[in-house]
Amino acid sequence: MAAASKSSKVETPETSLEEDVRQLQRDIKKLTELLAKTKQDSYSAASKAANEGMEHLRIQGDAAMEGLRQSAEDMEAQLVAAVREKPVTSLAIAAGIGFLFALISRR
DSSP: HHHHHHHHHHHHHHHHHHHHHHHHHHHHHHHHHHHHHHHHHHHHHHHHHHHHHHHHOOOOHHHHHHHHHHHHHHHHHHHHHHHOOOOOHHHHHHHHHHHHHHHHHOO
8 A cells, every 4th residue: 555655646647647737727727818918008108108198289279270360460461551551552452453363263
């Protein structure tokens, strides 16, 4: 009987292979978990970068719109000043432009 208990402690190629398979399964599980975490971290980082980029573009767009609005207000003020300074000339120019649009629209 002593020989039988001694033989059960001896590692056979089959038990070694089974232990290797179990270790491989544990390693695959750990790798899968690590990949899932990495995927989530990458998604979070990409989402954060995209949100920051969108905010930056929104700020630039707002600044550009404000610049355009200010330019339009300046042009309007210059036009009003020119009309007040020379109303007859302004009326003649407006009539000429209207006449040209009418000619163009007939064709």
